[in-house]
Amino acid sequence: MYSGAAAAAGPPRRDFISVALGPEEAIGVGGYNNSKAWRRRSCWRKWKQLSRLQRSVILFLFAFLAVCGVISYTSMGETWKSITNKSLDDQRTEQEIPRLKLANPAVLPAPQKADANHGDYPELSLQKPPKLPHVRRGPSNLQIKAPQRDTRLKTRHETMRAVEELVKEEKVEKTEKSIISWRGAVIEPDQSTEPPSSKITEPEKPSSLEAEDQKEPVPINERQLAVIEAFRHAWKGYKDFAWGHDELKPLSKSYSEWFGLGLTLIDALDTMWILGLKEEFEEARKWVANDLVFDKNVDVNLFESTIRILGGLLSTYHLSGDSLFLEKAKDIGNRLMPAFKTPSKIPYSDVNIGRGTAHPPRWTSDSTVAEVTSIQLEFRELSRLTGDEKFQKAVDEVMKHVHTLSGKNDGLVPMFINTNSGQFTHLGVYTLGARADSYYEYLLKQWIQGGKKENELLEDYMRAIEGVKKHLLQRSEPKKLTFVGELAHGHFSAKMDHLVCFLPGTLALGAHNGLAADHMKLAETLIETCYQMYAQVETGLSPEIVHFNLHAQKGHKDVEIKPADRHNLLRPETVESLFYMYRFTGDKKYQDWGWEILQNFNRYTRVPTGGYTSINNVQNPSNPEPRDKMESFFLGETLKYMFLLFSDDIDLINLDKYIFNTEAHPLPIWVPA
Numbered sequence: 193m194y195s196g197a198a199a200a201a202g203p204p205r206r207d208f209i210s211v212a213l214g215p216e217e218a219i220g221v222g223g224y225n226n227s228k229a230w231r232r233r234s235c236w237r238k239w240k241q242l243s244r245l246q247r248s249v250i251l252f253l254f255a256f257l258a259v260c261g262v263i264s265y266t267s268m269g270e271t272w273k274s275i276t277n278k279s280l281d282d283q284r285t286e287q288e289i290p291r292l293k294l295a296n297p298a299v300l301p302a303p304q305k306a307d308a309n310h311g312d313y314p315e316l317s318l319q320k321p322p323k324l325p326h327v328r329r330g331p332s333n334l335q336i337k338a339p340q341r342d343t344r345l346k347t348r349h350e351t352m353r354a355v356e357e358l359v360k361e362e363k364v365e366k367t368e369k370s371i372i373s374w375r376g377a378v379i380e381p382d383q384s385t386e387p388p389s390s391k392i393t394e395p396e397k398p399s400s401l402e403a404e405d406q407k408e409p410v411p412i413n414e415r416q417l418a419v420i421e422a423f424r425h426a427w428k429g430y431k432d433f434a435w436g437h438d439e440l441k442p443l444s445k446s447y448s449e450w451f452g453l454g455l456t457l458i459d460a461l462d463t464m465w466i467l468g469l470k471e472e473f474e475e476a477r478k479w480v481a482n483d484l485v486f487d488k489n490v491d492v493n494l495f496e497s498t499i500r501i502l503g504g505l506l507s508t509y510h511l512s513g514d515s516l517f518l519e520k521a522k523d524i525g526n527r528l529m530p531a532f533k534t535p536s537k538i539p540y541s542d543v544n545i546g547r548g549t550a551h552p553p554r555w556t557s558d559s560t561v562a563e564v565t566s567i568q569l570e571f572r573e574l575s576r577l578t579g580d581e582k583f584q585k586a587v588d589e590v591m592k593h594v595h596t597l598s599g600k601n602d603g604l605v606p607m608f609i610n611t612n613s614g615q616f617t618h619l620g621v622y623t624l625g626a627r628a629d630s631y632y633e634y635l636l637k638q639w640i641q642g643g644k645k646e647n648e649l650l651e652d653y654m655r656a657i658e659g660v661k662k663h664l665l666q667r668s669e670p671k672k673l674t675f676v677g678e679l680a681h682g683h684f685s686a687k688m689d690h691l692v693c694f695l696p697g698t699l700a701l702g703a704h705n706g707l708a709a710d711h712m713k714l715a716e717t718l719i720e721t722c723y724q725m726y727a728q729v730e731t732g733l734s735p736e737i738v739h740f741n742l743h744a745q746k747g748h749k750d751v752e753i754k755p756a757d758r759h760n761l762l763r764p765e766t767v768e769s770l771f772y773m774y775r776f777t778g779d780k781k782y783q784d785w786g787w788e789i790l791q792n793f794n795r796y797t798r799v800p801t802g803g804y805t806s807i808n809n810v811q812n813p814s815n816p817e818p819r820d821k822m823e824s825f826f827l828g829e830t831l832k833y834m835f836l837l838f839s840d841d842i843d844l845i846n847l848d849k850y851i852f853n854t855e856a857h858p859l860p861i862w863v864p865a
Contacts, residue, residue, distance in 0.1 A: 497524065557610055731792060732788060
């Protein structure tokens with residue numbers, strides 16, 4: 193046994209024998225004092241007494257336990273982290289969701305109030321604005337970016353043109369026109385194979401702006417100010433003579449009714465937000481809140497109601513963050529659903545939104561292909577926002593059915609489809625004009641909206657563009673303009689609707705999203721043709737339909753216009769494509785072409801007491817024969833695209849975050865799962 197002195201002196205170097213003592217002895221004379229030094233020496237002696245094998249086994253066990261401990265710690269850490277995050281998410285969800293109520297602030301900054309009217313257009317200087325630096329953007333590398341809402345859209349529209357303070361802000365839109373359908377589309381092949389799930393888990397809300405994502409606003413320029421003035425002039429006529437009605441008749445200072453749902457007002461909501469017209473927007477919002485009622489015994493067209501009303505409400509909800517517009521969108525969306533109750537699931541063209549009944553036109557059981565395949569962006573987005581998958585399921589079934597149908601010609605589709613049999617009718621006629629155009633447009637845009645995962649849409653789009661190249665492209669004389677004609681039972685017609693001018697913009701959008709480079713080359717040649725449809729006409733405004741000369745004739749231009757086709761309805765398609773072309777190339781000529789068109793609208797269609805009118809004769813500058821009607825898409829699409837075309841701010845409705853519906857209402861591209 194060691195004494196206290198021996199313990200202090202340190203362990204001896206010779207071997208020894210331990211003797212266990214009774215309690216009394218242990219407590220005595222200071223032998224065992226329970227000190228750390230004493231315990232360490234005792235343990236070391238015991239360790240030394242073990243054989244080498246025993247010590248090796250013990251060391252191995254300790255090492256094994258240490259490794260297991262590290263692995264267990266890592267696993268438990270991840271589990272605890274996921275549980276903690278889930279708990280936080282659940283708390284957040286409980287706080288944020290009264291189901292469809294928005295707790296988030298507006299997605300875009302609120303438009304600023306303009307204090308003074310802009311004055312008539314002639315008072316504006318027509319000088320070109322100073323050139324602003326433009327960021328050229330090439331095709332993206334198939335990045336699947338879904339917004340995070342482009343919430344940094346510029347908020348202040350800076351000053352002005354005289355006495356007026358102008359506010360600038362960012363926004364998205366996509367122009368489309370009323371009347372059947374207008375827009376072909378171009379699609380690009382995708383790599384992913386798994387379609388997005390149709391299962392909606394939780395309502396989507398506009399995300400709030402993050403401070404670090406903010407950018408300095410790009411100053412508003414003179415041409416944009418001219419667009420704002422034109423909008424105010426048109427809005428003045430609507431407010432004075434047609435408030436709350438569908439469309440303005442500016443010459444007779446009255447209105448026309450189609451559905452009795454304030455089409456012009458709803459179509460123009462997001463345009464006002466983008467242009468920064470706060471006062472006008474707030475006034476229109478009050479009408480929506482107090483006077484827009486869908487519970488009425490009226491037949492509406494499924495397609496037109498979807499792209500104008502449902503699309504307009506959804507877009508305004510995303511831009512403003514105001515849940516009023518989402519609630520109204522849910523209401524009209526539910527009331528349109530009876531259209532899908534058909535034997536084939538191909539929807540009827542007309543719905544009575546008060547009675548909940550639907551029917552085809554009186555003269556046929558057919559629907560147009562463009563109408564039934566150009567409502568998908570809106571209904572899919574409604575499902576995403578509400579968590580109710582019935583909307584998306586209904587429209588997805590239509591696309592899947594059309595994908596399988598026979599009767600196509602290298603991807604080109606006929607114009608009509610029967611709601612009973614679900615089969616194409618009137619076979620053999622192929623066009624990218626009315627009744628078929630927006631089918632092609634929505635193939636591409638659904639593919640982009642869903643994160644580029646639905647390969648059937650992409651395949652159908654790519655086949656269709658190849659079909660256009662093979663069957664519908666020709667060149668005119670004498671300028672050899674490339675144009676898109678029509679095919680009827682094997683016979684080519686050199687007829688091209690103005691509606692087809694959606695195609696250059698759609699092709700450019702596809703190329704920007706990674707599709708073949710030759711799509712952009714084709715877009716560049718076709719937009720030149722669409723511009724010539726204006727430039728070769730006496731008023732500088734395009735007719736509704738042109739015919740191209742295929743053979744050189746002395747004294748003849750490329751473009752020929754028949755008397756029945758020489759009207760102009762203030763359509764947006766060419767301006768829409770100019771916007772896409774400028775946004776993706778930065779070529780200033782596209783802005784200059786749009787400026788010419790705006791000046792000619794002011795010259796030949798502007799009504800002094802307020803509003804703009806469609807005209808009957810684009811070939812007679814001295815008397816263009818006004819028709820006394822301002823279509824809702826002039827405010828919803830044409831002027832919106834004009835404003836975006838003249839902007840040098842690529843984040844003003846960022847095309848990597850938003851997709852325009854066929855009525856120029858921007859909807860968000862979905863965040864990939």
